[in-house]
Amino acid sequence: MTDLHGGNVVSRLIRSLLVTVIAAAVLVPVSSAPAAAATTVCVLSCDTRDPSLARQESFPVPDQGINGRRLELHVSDADDMAWASIDEGSTGDSVWLDRSWDGGATWEPLLGKASIPSTWTGTRTLMYNITDPQHHRRGWVRACGDASAVACTNWAYPTVCDALCDGTDPAQAAGDDQPVPATTLYGRTIRLHVDQKNSMAWGTVEGGGAGDEIWLDRSWDGGTSRPDGSSLGRTSTPSGATSTHTTMYATRDPRGLLYGGTVRACGRESAHQEGSCTAWVRPVATRAGAAADALMYSYDTYEGWWKSSWWNSAATLTAVIDFARTTGTHDYDWTIARTFEQNRGTFAAGARSSDAIEGDFISRAVDDAGWWAVAWLDAYDYTGDPRYLNEAVTITQYVNQYWDNGTCGGGVWWDRERTYKNAVTNGLYLWLTTSLHQRIPADTVWLQRATTAATWYRSSGLINSSGLVNDGLTSSCANNGSTVWSYNQGLAIGGFTELWRVTGDSSLLTVARTLADAAISSPQLTRGGVLTESCDIGSATCDDNQKQFKGIFMRHFADLARTTGSATYRQYIQKQSDTLWTQDRTSLNALGERWACTSPNQTDWRTQASALGALTAATSVTR
Numbered sequence: 188m189t190d191l192h193g194g195n196v197v198s199r200l201i202r203s204l205l206v207t208v209i210a211a212a213v214l215v216p217v218s219s220a221p222a223a224a225a226t227t228v229c230v231l232s233c234d235t236r237d238p239s240l241a242r243q244e245s246f247p248v249p250d251q252g253i254n255g256r257r258l259e260l261h262v263s264d265a266d267d268m269a270w271a272s273i274d275e276g277s278t279g280d281s282v283w284l285d286r287s288w289d290g291g292a293t294w295e296p297l298l299g300k301a302s303i304p305s306t307w308t309g310t311r312t313l314m315y316n317i318t319d320p321q322h323h324r325r326g327w328v329r330a331c332g333d334a335s336a337v338a339c340t341n342w343a344y345p346t347v348c349d350a351l352c353d354g355t356d357p358a359q360a361a362g363d364d365q366p367v368p369a370t371t372l373y374g375r376t377i378r379l380h381v382d383q384k385n386s387m388a389w390g391t392v393e394g395g396g397a398g399d400e401i402w403l404d405r406s407w408d409g410g411t412s413r414p415d416g417s418s419l420g421r422t423s424t425p426s427g428a429t430s431t432h433t434t435m436y437a438t439r440d441p442r443g444l445l446y447g448g449t450v451r452a453c454g455r456e457s458a459h460q461e462g463s464c465t466a467w468v469r470p471v472a473t474r475a476g477a478a479a480d481a482l483m484y485s486y487d488t489y490e491g492w493w494k495s496s497w498w499n500s501a502a503t504l505t506a507v508i509d510f511a512r513t514t515g516t517h518d519y520d521w522t523i524a525r526t527f528e529q530n531r532g533t534f535a536a537g538a539r540s541s542d543a544i545e546g547d548f549i550s551r552a553v554d555d556a557g558w559w560a561v562a563w564l565d566a567y568d569y570t571g572d573p574r575y576l577n578e579a580v581t582i583t584q585y586v587n588q589y590w591d592n593g594t595c596g597g598g599v600w601w602d603r604e605r606t607y608k609n610a611v612t613n614g615l616y617l618w619l620t621t622s623l624h625q626r627i628p629a630d631t632v633w634l635q636r637a638t639t640a641a642t643w644y645r646s647s648g649l650i651n652s653s654g655l656v657n658d659g660l661t662s663s664c665a666n667n668g669s670t671v672w673s674y675n676q677g678l679a680i681g682g683f684t685e686l687w688r689v690t691g692d693s694s695l696l697t698v699a700r701t702l703a704d705a706a707i708s709s710p711q712l713t714r715g716g717v718l719t720e721s722c723d724i725g726s727a728t729c730d731d732n733q734k735q736f737k738g739i740f741m742r743h744f745a746d747l748a749r750t751t752g753s754a755t756y757r758q759y760i761q762k763q764s765d766t767l768w769t770q771d772r773t774s775l776n777a778l779g780e781r782w783a784c785t786s787p788n789q790t791d792w793r794t795q796a797s798a799l800g801a802l803t804a805a806t807s808v809t810r
Contacts, residue, residue: 225286225295228316229489230267230444231521235299236314238270247343253334256280260330260340262317264442269317269343270299271330274309278302280334284315287327290415291342294327317344318443321488323408325415325443345415347437350385353419355435357382357389366471367774372456372463375399379452379465386438386470389420390452393430398423398457403436406449409484409775410467424457438470439480441518444488446480449775469776474768475802477776479510482799483519485792491522491529493792497540499735500526501548501558503796506738508565510803513810523566527575547581551603553589556582557615564622576626583619587636590616595664597643609659610649614678616640621685634689641686644679645698654705655712670721671711672733673740676702681743684750699747706740707759716762717783718801726787734780734793738800745804757808764805767798 227234242265251258256276262269273282283300287293299312317326325347331339346353357363360382369378375395381388392401400423405416420433438448453464471477482503485493492500504526507519534544542550548559560582567575589600594608599616601607620637624630648666649656656676658669680702687695706712713719718737722729729736741763748756767782778798779790 221285221294221296225298225315228319228321230316230318230320231488231525232266232268232314232316234313234315236266236268238311238314240266241268241270241314242266248329248341251330251332251338251340253332253336253338256332256334258282258330258332258338258340260284260328260343261311262328262343263314266314267317267442267444268314269328270312270314271332272309272311273303273332273334276303276308276334278305278307280332282310282312282330282332284312285329285331285339286315286317287342288319288324288414290345291327296331318440318445319488320444320483320486323412323445323484325407325440325445327415344443347440347443349387349437349439349441351382351387351435351437353434353436355387357432357435360387360389360435361385366468367466370452370463370465372454372461373459375454375456377401377452377454377463377465379403379450379468380432381450381468381470382435383471386448386472387435388438388450388452388468388470389433389435390454391430391432392424392454395424395429395456397426397428399431399454400424400457400462401431401433401452401454403433404451404453404464405436405438406467407440407445407447409447410449410451439518444521446518447484447776466774468774471776473514473806474764475510475514475799475806476516478778478795478799478802479507479516479519481776481778482507482792482795483522485795486522488525491525491527492539493796496731496793497544497550498552498555498558499731499793499796501555501562502735502739503792504562505558505565505742506796506800506803508562508569509742510799512565512569513803513807520570523570523575527563527566527578531578547578547585549582549585553586553600553602554609554612554615557586557612557619560586560619561615564619564626567626579619580623580627583616583623583633586612586616586619590636590640595647595660597639598647598660601659607659608647608664610656610672610675611658611678613640613644613647613649614656614675614682617644617682618678618685621682621689624689625685637686638690641683641695644682650679650698650702653709654701655709656702671709672736673706673712673718673720674736676706676712677740677743680706680740680747684743684747688750696750700751703744703747703756706744707755715783716759717766718763719781719783723781723785728787728789729780731793734789734791735797737782738797741801741804745807748804748808760801760804760808763801767801771798 241263243263257274271284281302284298285294301310303310327342329339329342361384364381376393378391390401402421403419406413424431449467451464451467455462487494533546536543549556560579563575563579598608599612601609601612617640620633624633655671661667680699683695683699770784777790779788780794781788
């Protein structure tokens with residue numbers, strides 16, 4: 188999207204594409220009712236942030252005069268926040284923001300109201316968020332003031348822009364897809380058209396006559412509500428014609444951090460009041476992009492995580508970063524810092540996990556901490572920000588404390604109570620120690636730990652005679668024969684592949700390939716060519732942890748595929764992408780646990796993150 192930001196007060200660029208002039212607002216209409224008192228909104232920051240901290244300053248609507256005073260609306264798109272100012276005024280003149288969540292019908296009034304103090308000639312409000320992705324609502328804002336009369340600027344941001352803006356002629360569409368069936372009403376055909384590349388939509392009504400109407404509905408919460416999106420582009424069929432169309436409307440609002448917008452086409456026949464609508468649709472620019480947009484619907488901007496699952500959130504952030512790095516999509520980059528800043532501290536048991544979080548993403552569950560170290564290493568590789576590398580070192584130092592040669596000759600304990608040595612914790616440790624060595628100049632300590640971990644893993648018994656990784660070891664240090672989970676297989680593939688890169692020891696790559704070959708050939712992990720957990724079979728159901736295992740496997744399996752150039756591995760990855768996309772996807776791009784879509788199939792943000800991992804893997808091996 189073209190950068191339309193103003194850089195400072197001198198530039199004062201008018202964001203004409205993003206403004207619809209509602210009226211020349213001189214006096215606030217007395218017939219309009221303000222909404223209920225505002226509640227605090229948190230996105231990148233929370234309401235009432237000091238404007239001196241704004242990363243940008245632009246002026247999206249013209250100034251408004253009030254009895255010789257100048258009223259201005261200021262916006263920092265980088266912060267998704269706005270503030271208001273009044274200048275050339277007198278003591279007691281006041282200024283505030285109004286914020287509307289329903290297209291200007293009602294609003295939260297007097298946000299940050301401030302009065303000019305004695306001896307001053309101007310003042311400003313604090314900053315307030317423009318949109319609320321957490322509650323899937325898009326806001327409009329305006330600056331208002333009182334200087335012996337009340338006046339407001341125009342509302343800003345009625346128009347949504349992504350690659351194209353609301354109101355664009357369908358003649359400019361990059362394609363015309365009709366992803367859901369048309370609906371009919373009194374002989375008229377109502378169709379939804381989508382420009383998938385640009386995530387734009389328009390509607391048509393056909394086979395009718397003068398006065399027939401067509402419009403779009405747009406929703407940011409999957410069709411549950413549409414406070415600023417009903418009757419978009421409402422158009423009547425002109426005299427002498429039998430059809431007409433709306434203009435195009437965007438389904439993504441990157442400026443407002445809203446991505447998974449849904450649309451439907453609705454219409455009515457001129458002689459009847461009732462209308463008919465198509466099904467709701469989320470456009471699909473790319474497979475992985477559509478999965479990522481739908482995943483971001485569940486991100487909690489207030490708390491900075493995918494709510495209710497601690498380690499899963501770390502794995503999900505990793506999936507989002509991998510997607511961004513693979514595709515060059517930067518829309519979700521803000522989630523990295525937001526997640527880090529909101530979760531680095533301490534939390535009582537029950538707030539983030541059943542365990543207390545003791546700071547630096549650490550708890551008694553050693554493997555949970557390890558997943559966060561993986562996420563921050565991925566964040567460091569993507570952003571270059573050293574605080575993420577430092578965090579990964581801190582966490583992995585904690586994990587290293589639970590390496591114990593006294594039991595089973597080595598290996599990391601799963602928990603602080605030292606009750607179990609298992610595959611997931613040791614797979615994480617192997618990958619993390621190797622990865623830290625690769626990123627820390629002149630390191631020898633982490634390399635020594637990595638080679639020791641690999642040697643122990645190979646001899647520990649975790650890998651069975653079929654080349655599959657069982658869940659862990661018994662108290663007598665033997666393979667416990669427990670479930671073969673895909674993520675344990677994937678972590679081992681990834682760890683041995685990474686260490687091969689460092690050492691050049693061909694036996695390590697042989698182990699990785701043996702594990703990969705076993706995974707794609709054994710019915711314990713692959714059925715009908717599709718990656719399958721034991722809890723995907725028959726009437727079984729996967730728990731919240733197991734829902735995410737397959738995406739983790741795909742991440743590391745794709746790494747091996749890229750490393751070896753194996754056509755077999757690439758074909759397997761493409762098979763997963765094709766299957767889950769064609770068999771396991773709804774019209775809103777929700778992706779379930781069972782990629783072959785057998786029943787019962789569960790769908791939530793964890794299954795979405797897992798599927799995103801598979802779709803990103805397919806993208807990475809076909810570039």
